Amino acid sequence: MxxxxxxxxxxxxxxxxxxxxxxxxxxxRTAGFKRQRAxxxxxxxxxxxxxxxxxxxxxxxxxxxxxxxxxxxxxxTPRVMSQGSVNVTERELDVAIRGEGFFMIDLPDGRTAYTRDGSFERSPEGTLVNSSGYQMTGGITIPGDVTSVSISPSGLVEGFQGNDTTARTLGQIQLARFTNKSGLESMGDNMFLETGASGPAQVGLPNADSNGNLLQNYLEMANxxxxxxxxxxxxxxxxxxxxxxxxxxxxxxxxxxxxxx
Incomplete structure (x- = not known):
């Protein structure tokens, strides 16, 4: 039958x-996670x-x-790429994106991954890395004698060294946008990979080029x-x-x- x-x-x-x-x-409770639907x-x-x-x-x-x-x-099972709630963490290397865009991460095999998880740390060399130890694209390095780090809404990273009374520029965070965000391939570890369906990454500055702005001391949670x-x-x-x-x-x-x- x-x-x-x-x-x-x-x-x-x-x-x-x-x-x-x-x-x-x-x-x-996963930072930057985007829900799926069947x-x-x-x-x-x-x-x-x-x-x-x-x-x-x-x-x-x-x-x-x-x-x-x-x-x-x-x-x-496309992902719903809507904005998640933004929670305060009071950690100076936690950064949330409010609006469009993904952080870019350099993988060990030479590829670039993309993530909404902005929980960054310093490597032993002082470079900004994600929770898996992969370096943020751009190689932003924070020297060991930097006492305070400031990240502006436009992604400018500054810090005070020693007895300096003015901040020194340490780097610039850039964001990537995609024509079809649902076409990104999930690779785990809160990261995505570019595919033919997503279109090529459109790299630009935060708070410009249709990208969202950055919020220091905050994390975007799952939507x-x-x-x-x-x-x-x-x-x-x-x-x-x-x-x-x-x-x-x-x-x-x-x-x-x-x-x-």
Missing amino acids: KALYIASTGMSAQERNVEVISNNIANM EFEDLLYQQISRAGSQTSDQGTLVPAGLEIGSGVRTVA VNSVTEIADLIAAQRAYEMNARVISGADQMMQATSQLR
């Missing part, structure tokens, strides 16, 4: 939906009677066709809404249960048919 296979595709799709929702909930599409249809086909020599047409679907599948995720989880569970009931009903129908004498 075809209903068994159709319902099984529905159960598989809702199982994948629950996996996406559970990952969102697990990362509710998108579905129906499968091929069996055309038993095609709409618009001729039914007589007089030219009468079928007003509505007879089509039997094959089920559903998960087609994509996950717990109430929305729980509601979506309940809906996915109910859809899974309904598909399971279809399988149970189809099984009972087959059992009744097999018992006919």
